[in-house]
Amino acid sequence: MAESPISVFDRLVNAGPPAPGVTRTTVDTACVLGGSIAGLLAARVLADHARQVIVVERDETGTDGRPRAGVPQDQQVHSLLPGGRLWIERWLPGFTREAQDLGAVLATPEQSLTCLDGRPQAPGAAHALLGASRPFLESRLRARVLALPNVSAVRSRATGLTYRDGAVSGVRHTTDHGEEVLAADFVVDAMGRSSRLAEWVHADGYDKPRLERLASGIHYASALFERSTQAEDLSAACALAVYSPPYPRGGTAVAAVNAIEDNKWLALLVGFGEDRPGRSVEDFRAVCEELPPVYQEAARGAAVREVVTYRQADSRRRGFSGLERFPARLVSVGDAVASFNPVYGQGMSSAALHASCLAEFLEGGPRLDRGAEEFFRLQDVVVDAAWAVSAGGDAARLDAENGVEVPEEVRQQRWALQQVIGATVVDGDVAQAFNQVSFMLRHPFTLADPHLLERAVAANGAPASGGR
Ligand SMILES: Cc1cc2nc3c(=O)[nH]c(=O)nc-3n(C[C@H](O)[C@H](O)[C@H](O)COP(=O)(O)OP(=O)(O)OC[C@H]3O[C@@H](n4cnc5c(N)ncnc54)[C@H](O)[C@@H]3O)c2cc1C
Structure with a gap:
């Protein structure tokens, strides 16, 4: 009898690295395309199974937590859900403590507030939530993963793949000297939502993964405020408010504030469809005035920068399982496979669970002379779960709005x-x-x-x- 998605999911969420001494090298050179959250977590897993792991990233990256062009959403509020954080903690022990030592804020359940239409969630249900900016989280992961002895990074843009006997054998990439090929016997696509992998493999004669889209029509606006030291006494270091219509000021459906590194509040207002959150700091403050006190406190500090907006038209997923012709030794992870309505905060935790799928696949001693179907089947469980929550919510909202x-x-x-x-x-x-x-x-x-x-x-x- 097929195992239930509930138990597969439980296993992936709770997985840890292989015990010391039983690690088995399955491949020689694993190449990860894209050095963001999903790529770094995949590299962590691959480090246990490859002689060397090379991360190819087109942006200049460092460990100083600066925003960068390849991740245009990185100025928006990013919540690392407990499912993702606890997985990362198991695979990179001490990650949370190190982040806290550098200023990230671990909000205890008592310091967290979740409201539905102005009513707080019943007590006893919260988990500790790590408040930090997206560039900070990524830079901490990068520092840990690149410190592994067999993981290194190359700054370059991947442009395609090479193959031998139906399996991937290398990565084409551009350097200052023109196009070169990096030999690799296992390749992970972590190039994000705009990954061209499907087009590459299709042009090379393989099946193209199916692309499914669902409108989400979401407008994000994030603001950054100074957080006074007295604010540490506040009951909430992390707050989320969800409103059904009528929204306060006729438009804001979700609002969140997180205390983050460098004594800042990162605050978010979200609107759907025609409802757009304000673009100025004044608009932002006016909405926060109508929300629970912690929002008012957060927006009271000096604004550190202008409000940054972001629009995402749809959720997307690509179907890799069940393809008849797909290269062996090639998988895709993170937003390259599925990117959701960001309001549900699932992206980074999904990336962690995709890395968990990769670990289970490689630990199972897979046949590497054919497409990684076992990996894609495991990954479907994770994608289906996240899709059910976010796309399910969007479909219900859109159907109600359109009288379907x-x-x-x-x-x-x-x-x-x-x-x-x-x-x-x-x-x-x-x-x-x-x-x-x-x-x-x-x-x-x-x-x-x-x-x-x-x-x-x-x-x-x-x-x-x-x-x-
Ligand atoms: C507005 C917004 C808010 C969000 N909020 C949350 C949240 O609260 N919580 C959460 O968990 N997630 C959130 N997400 C999702 C989250 O940003 C992503 O899921 C997360 O960044 C993981 O993505 P990734 O690593 O798969 O891809 P990305 O972060 O998009 O990274 C892709 C990487 O690939 C590189 N790349 C691309 N093409 C090439 C190439 N040809 N060669 C080399 N490198 C290449 C890029 O430079 C980039 O570094 C949000 C997303 C958005 C849009």
């Missing part, structure tokens, strides 16, 4: 999820179950438990079936 009649089964599922979400402000156990899923610690199917639904319905005082 959905099948009865889908209507029941959405009603059940609304019951669970609604009950998170009154029942700590329901909130705990919901957070485990939204923090990528458990698979969303765990929310389909009839006892949980019964409890949520009772907590909400709603009728026992999904009445209209």
Whole structure:
């Protein structure tokens, strides 16, 4: 009998590195294309299985946490969900402590506040959340991964692949001297949402992974404020507020503030469709005035820079499993495979779980003379889980906005999820179950438990079936 997605997900979330001494070198040179979060985490895993790992990144990168062109979203609030952070902590022990020593803020459950329509989530459901900027997190990961003795980085732009006997044999890349080929017997595509890998392999005669898109029409605006030292006494170092219509000031659906390194507050306002958060610091402050006190406190400090906006039109996923002709020794991870509505904060944790898939695949002593189907099947479990949460939420919102009649089964599922979400402000156990899923610690199917639904319905005082 096939293993359930719940148990595969549990295993991937809780995986750790191989015990010392039992590590087996499976490949000689592994090459990772893209040196961002997904690429660095894949490199960490590959370091246990390859003689050498080379990370090819087109941007100049360092460990000083500076923003860079290849990651245009890096000025926006990035929450590292507990599912991702705990995985990273296992594979790079001490990561959280080091980040804290350099100024990142680990908000305890008591210092975290999650509100739904202005009502705080029931107590006892939160996890510690690490507050840091995206460039800071990436730079800390880079410092740790490049410190591994068999991992190195090359600054260059990958332009294609070479093959031998149906397997990848190298990476074409441009250098100051023109195009060169880097010999590699295992290649990981971590080139992000705009990866051209699908086009490359298709042009080389292999099957093209299917691309699926779902509109998300999301507008982000992030602002950075000075955080006074007295602010450390504040009850929330990390806060998330989710609003159903009518939104405050007619447009903001989600708002978040995180205390981050260098004594700053990084604050985010999100709108959907025609609803755009303000572009000026004054607009930003005006919205925060209508939110819980921690938002007002965060926006009171001096603004460190102008508000930075970002628009993402859609969520995307590429289907690699089940392709008849795909090169051996080649996999894809991170946003290159699936990038979601960022409001759900799943990207970096998904990247960690894709690296977990890679670890399980390589530890299983795979056949490397054919496409990495076992890897892609594991990865589908992770992508399906994240997609169910984010694309499921977007589809429900868009269908409601456009008056779309959905099948009865889908209507029941959405009603059940609304019951669970609604009950998170009154029942700590329901909130705990919901957070485990939204923090990528458990698979969303765990929310389909009839006892949980019964409890949520009772907590909400709603009728026992999904009445209209
Ligand atoms: C507005 C916004 C907010 C977000 N908020 C969150 C959040 O709160 N929490 C969260 O977990 N995630 C969030 N995400 C998602 C997160 O940014 C990504 O999931 C995360 O960066 C991992 O991406 P990646 O490493 O796969 O790709 P990317 O970070 O996009 O990196 C791709 C890398 O590949 C390099 N590259 C590309 N092409 C080439 C080439 N040809 N040769 C060499 N190098 C190349 C690029 O320079 C870049 O370094 C957010 C995303 C957006 C857009």
